[in-house]
Amino acid sequence: MLWYMVNALIVRASWNPMMGIKIFLLRAFGAKIGKGLIIKNEVRIKSPWFLTIGDNCWLGERCWIDNLDRVAIGSNVCISQGAMLLTGNHDYKVATMPYRNAPIVIEDGAWIGANSTVCPGVTVYRNAILTVGSIVTKDMDANGIYQGNPAVKIRTRKIE
Amino acid sequence: MLWYMVNALIVRASWNPMMGIKIFLLRAFGAKIGKGLIIKNEVRIKSPWFLTIGDNCWLGERCWIDNLDRVAIGSNVCISQGAMLLTGNHDYKVATMPYRNAPIVIEDGAWIGANSTVCPGVTVYRNAILTVGSIVTKDMDANGIYQGNPAVKIRTRKIE
Amino acid sequence: MLWYMVNALIVRASWNPMMGIKIFLLRAFGAKIGKGLIIKNEVRIKSPWFLTIGDNCWLGERCWIDNLDRVAIGSNVCISQGAMLLTGNHDYKVATMPYRNAPIVIEDGAWIGANSTVCPGVTVYRNAILTVGSIVTKDMDANGIYQGNPAVKIRTRKIE
Numbered sequence: 306m307l308w309y310m311v312n313a314l315i316v317r318a319s320w321n322p323m324m325g326i327k328i329f330l331l332r333a334f335g336a337k338i339g340k341g342l343i344i345k346n347e348v349r350i351k352s353p354w355f356l357t358i359g360d361n362c363w364l365g366e367r368c369w370i371d372n373l374d375r376v377a378i379g380s381n382v383c384i385s386q387g388a389m390l391l392t393g394n395h396d397y398k399v400a401t402m403p404y405r406n407a408p409i410v411i412e413d414g415a416w417i418g419a420n421s422t423v424c425p426g427v428t429v430y431r432n433a434i435l436t437v438g439s440i441v442t443k444d445m446d447a448n449g450i451y452q453g454n455p456a457v458k459i460r461t462r463k464i465e
Numbered sequence: 466m467l468w469y470m471v472n473a474l475i476v477r478a479s480w481n482p483m484m485g486i487k488i489f490l491l492r493a494f495g496a497k498i499g500k501g502l503i504i505k506n507e508v509r510i511k512s513p514w515f516l517t518i519g520d521n522c523w524l525g526e527r528c529w530i531d532n533l534d535r536v537a538i539g540s541n542v543c544i545s546q547g548a549m550l551l552t553g554n555h556d557y558k559v560a561t562m563p564y565r566n567a568p569i570v571i572e573d574g575a576w577i578g579a580n581s582t583v584c585p586g587v588t589v590y591r592n593a594i595l596t597v598g599s600i601v602t603k604d605m606d607a608n609g610i611y612q613g614n615p616a617v618k619i620r621t622r623k624i625e
Numbered sequence: 626m627l628w629y630m631v632n633a634l635i636v637r638a639s640w641n642p643m644m645g646i647k648i649f650l651l652r653a654f655g656a657k658i659g660k661g662l663i664i665k666n667e668v669r670i671k672s673p674w675f676l677t678i679g680d681n682c683w684l685g686e687r688c689w690i691d692n693l694d695r696v697a698i699g700s701n702v703c704i705s706q707g708a709m710l711l712t713g714n715h716d717y718k719v720a721t722m723p724y725r726n727a728p729i730v731i732e733d734g735a736w737i738g739a740n741s742t743v744c745p746g747v748t749v750y751r752n753a754i755l756t757v758g759s760i761v762t763k764d765m766d767a768n769g770i771y772q773g774n775p776a777v778k779i780r781t782r783k784i785e
Contacts, residue, residue: 366691369547371526371546371579381720383715383722386689386691386711386713387689387709389547389579389580391546391579391597393546393579395543395576397576397594397622397624398622398623398624398625399624399625400541400574400624402543402576414720416715416717416722419691419709419711419713419742420709420742420760422579422580422597422598424597434717436760437711437742437744437760437762438598438742438758438760438774439760439774440580440596440597440598440599442597452774452775453774453775454598454599454612454613454614454774455612455613462717462718463718464717464718464719464720465718465719529707531686531706531739549707549739549740551706551739551757553706553739555703555736557736557754557782557784558782558783558784558785559784559785560701560734560784562703562736582739582740582757582758584757598758600740600756600757600758600759602756602757614758614759614772614773614774615772615773
């Protein structure tokens with residue numbers, strides 16, 4: 306509940322460009338964050354205590370980590386503006402639709418494109434790319450470039 | 466205009482967790498709302514006087530009911546976070562692009578997934594599911610599970 | 626930095642229906658804007674000094690002009706609610722992922738649908754339409770109607 310207010314007033318705020326304060330508060334509420342994080346405005350994090358981030362990551366404007374379950378982000382990862390990491394799901398085979406959450410893992414060097422969505426339970430392996438606006442429901446291979454809804458592998462990434 | 470200010474300052478606010486107040490205000494501005502509504506933060510409702518909601522529904526964080534026309538939601542419906550119900554359209558065959566709005570109906574037990582969009586004029590029949598990030602432009606069959614842009618039926622839902 | 630604060634507090638604000646003030650401020654920060662612009666709430670513009678807009682355009686609620694590079698919008702263009710013009714990109718062939726931005730051009734009479742995204746470097750030719758939630762990565766032909774992710778041409782627009 307305290308996190309709720311701190312988040313609404315300071316961390317998620319659109320007027321606050323001071324990343325140091327945000328990172329301090331996220332850590333105070335249990336997030337494990339490495340060095341060199343860039344965290345832009347209106348980043349939305351549901352549960353800092355379920356969040357791990359490596360070194361030199363980027364959280365773009367208005368991206369949304371909706372972590373009802375654990376989210377583990379490696380190093381050198383870019384989550385672009387408007388992207389969503391979605392851990393919450395419902396079991397639609399039961400009439401009351403109980404929660405059926407699942408964690409997300411994003412390995413080193415991956416890039417989650419603007420306005421895209423990573424669904425519950427997905428692992429994004431090293432250096433994979435999810436293109437703009439794509440929706441990924443299954444694991445992404447290392448170095449794979451994925452596009453569409455549902456996202457499919459369209460190319461392999463080559464890093465020179 | 467009064468609704469405009471009340472909406473901006475209280476109902477849509479990111480800092481207000483008190484659902485009772487929001488529901489009270491929506492009803493005061495003409496919405497018909499049944500029992501047990503869960504309404505999360507930053508839900509955006511254009512015109513409460515064009516909104517009907519049954520019992521035990523869920524409006525997820527930052528979902529957007531852009532109702533320039535009527536939106537009728539049944540009971541036990543879940544509108545997940547970031548989803549949009551879009552009633553406004555333009556007639557693009559005319560150079561001035563006049564409005565060509567149309568109502569949306571969502572029947573009992575349906576689930577509109579996170580970040581998805583329901584287009585003007587669509588009826589979502591009982592227990593149908595629109596998956597994450599999908600865009601539906603035509604009516605959805607009862608118990609149908611739809612995915613993609615435009616969304617197509619990929620499976621039938623079985624409730625045990 | 627001044628733009629940053631003015632933008633957060635006044636131009637992008639959810640409570641401010643006074644379009645005249647927004648347009649005045651955008652022009653003061655370098656935007657070239659024609660006559661008759663309608664600019665709804667929570668429109669997000671990164672760099673007004675990189676923005677040109679013709680006459681009689683419409684910027685819908687919560688649309689997002691993320692212009693790290695130039696964005697040139699013609700006359701009689703409608704950018705619908707929630708749409709994004711995305712000019713920022715990264716060169717993913719290099720491990721450090723340097724910026725690789727590119728401008729966007731939207732010609733007269735085009736309509737960018739709700740929740741859709743126009744990717745860096747795209748030119749949208751006259752009267753083309755990008756449908757709801759679609760993601761366009763390549764140039765759009767004049768009068769073409771495009772849908773999907775990636776968007777493909779599905780029809781030709783006929784204006785009576």
